[in-house]
Amino acid sequence: MSERPKLTRRGLLRGFGTATVIAGCAKPTAEGAAGETAQPEDLPADVVAIGPGAAPLSLEINGSVRSLEVAASVTLLAALRDHLDLTGSKEVCDRGACGACMVLVDGVPMNSCMMLAHDLEGRSITTVEGLAIGDTLAPLQSAFIAHDAAQCGFCTSGMLISATALLRTGDSKDRSSIAEGMAGNLCRCGSYHHILAAIEDVAGVQGGA
Amino acid sequence: MEPFTLIRPRTLDAAQTRALGAPAERVYKAGGIDLLDLLKEGLARPAELIDLRSLGDEHGQAMRALAASDSGWSVGALNTLAAISASALPQAYAALREAAGSAATPSIRNSATLGGNLLQRPRCWYFRHRDLHCLKKGGERCLADGGENKFHAILGGGPCHIVHPSTLAVALVALDAQVEIIGAEGPRRIPVGELFALPRVSPTAENTLGEGEVIRGVTLPAAAAGQRSVYEVAKEKQSFDWPLAEVAVALSVEGGALRTVRVALGHVAPTPWRAVQVEEALTGQAPSAELFARVAALATQGARSLGDNAYKIPLVQGLVRAALHRACDVPVPA
Numbered sequence: 265m266s267e268r269p270k271l272t273r274r275g276l277l278r279g280f281g282t283a284t285v286i287a288g289c290a291k292p293t294a295e296g297a298a299g300e301t302a303q304p305e306d307l308p309a310d311v312v313a314i315g316p317g318a319a320p321l322s323l324e325i326n327g328s329v330r331s332l333e334v335a336a337s338v339t340l341l342a343a344l345r346d347h348l349d350l351t352g353s354k355e356v357c358d359r360g361a362c363g364a365c366m367v368l369v370d371g372v373p374m375n376s377c378m379m380l381a382h383d384l385e386g387r388s389i390t391t392v393e394g395l396a397i398g399d400t401l402a403p404l405q406s407a408f409i410a411h412d413a414a415q416c417g418f419c420t421s422g423m424l425i426s427a428t429a430l431l432r433t434g435d436s437k438d439r440s441s442i443a444e445g446m447a448g449n450l451c452r453c454g455s456y457h458h459i460l461a462a463i464e465d466v467a468g469v470q471g472g473a
Numbered sequence: 474m475e476p477f478t479l480i481r482p483r484t485l486d487a488a489q490t491r492a493l494g495a496p497a498e499r500v501y502k503a504g505g506i507d508l509l510d511l512l513k514e515g516l517a518r519p520a521e522l523i524d525l526r527s528l529g530d531e532h533g534q535a536m537r538a539l540a541a542s543d544s545g546w547s548v549g550a551l552n553t554l555a556a557i558s559a560s561a562l563p564q565a566y567a568a569l570r571e572a573a574g575s576a577a578t579p580s581i582r583n584s585a586t587l588g589g590n591l592l593q594r595p596r597c598w599y600f601r602h603r604d605l606h607c608l609k610k611g612g613e614r615c616l617a618d619g620g621e622n623k624f625h626a627i628l629g630g631g632p633c634h635i636v637h638p639s640t641l642a643v644a645l646v647a648l649d650a651q652v653e654i655i656g657a658e659g660p661r662r663i664p665v666g667e668l669f670a671l672p673r674v675s676p677t678a679e680n681t682l683g684e685g686e687v688i689r690g691v692t693l694p695a696a697a698a699g700q701r702s703v704y705e706v707a708k709e710k711q712s713f714d715w716p717l718a719e720v721a722v723a724l725s726v727e728g729g730a731l732r733t734v735r736v737a738l739g740h741v742a743p744t745p746w747r748a749v750q751v752e753e754a755l756t757g758q759a760p761s762a763e764l765f766a767r768v769a770a771l772a773t774q775g776a777r778s779l780g781d782n783a784y785k786i787p788l789v790q791g792l793v794r795a796a797l798h799r800a801c802d803v804p805v806p807a
Binding site for chain 2: 317
């Protein structure tokens, strides 16, 4: 066998993502599955309908407005990852149980896998990509590095989002209130102590590890 | 998820007009937490989701309100659990704030609403399994009966043995809340307990809402003088877990004796479960550790283990005691 083509894991996944997007876009017009009606008939004036096929949408993400076309059933997480190339938010459980997909919506942490992208129109979204300013990491990101708070790193973006919100609200007075605020984020590697220590460090908790 | 159309009505009337006549095809949506779960699992396949958060009429305003009213407090159905948990609800209604602050995770509580919490479908693993056809899905028998039933009901008598998943309902039953429902024929108001139906009445639905009906909110009646209320829960995990058992208690102490006692149990029956015998045994008595220890056993009268869930009997009795101790400021004996 000759030399193998240079494939990175991310490049490969992105390739799949693009193929899926193209297939997904073609679907509604080509076959129009269960939802059938492209545009519900006889809509009264006080009702707006979106979908079921791809419909235009503007989202404010990390300070800039992005335009896309997605079906009504596309989650915010899928829109970010598959349509806007923002792959920092991770898909893990896809049921709101793990927190890896977390983003800030108007400053409030939410599970992007359990929201429809179209429901976020007019809201301000911050993903993990929006935490740094240019090449300068946010203090929390630096603290995660300093405290070795990531092993596999899959939970890290959700942890950073949750912790960012926690630090802003000031509910980070001691380790137990930080742990309570971070209760929606799971880390399968078990890096919790390092993660909590990094947050404590930034929060300036007395007696922090 | 299967494709669907997202419908945004401006008025409740428009929402109900849209929903009527197609109950499984057109479903209401609020925070969407349980609904997206059901859609992703293929347990619901509606053609349209009708978003109640887009309502801009007076009903929409009432559904977002959380305020004192002439006769107590009103909590609109679109309030998130986070908003209820952090609300200015007086201490007399603390059980509702505590329950709202305990469910799910901090981030889910930022999306999940009161109405959705009351109307979420059960967490029974047979019901939630897309390939299994159990009694709740119109099948012939309850698969938990003789199956894996660690998290199932000890009360309620079957024939389906789910436990009701709503944590807020337990607090609302203890607080004697009324549910305000808007239907095609106008509004109606019922005690929150009547929102839920036992499986022998209604094996496939957990609530008594009619077609197209919407929960606008709940009303907490004016608190009795010196009313206290608390919520206690036991879970396997501290976060993103439904309770193993939970208890809400509301009571007041008048002249050294317990008055207007209401005790509600959760995750032990297919509906929130009022422990009437406990309430009767407490009323008129002076609060004490001995009394609480004695009455706790009454909470589970008639309870039956399905095989794996016998632990819930002492567990919920213990939670009743813990709740009573905290509500009455009686120290737990060493």
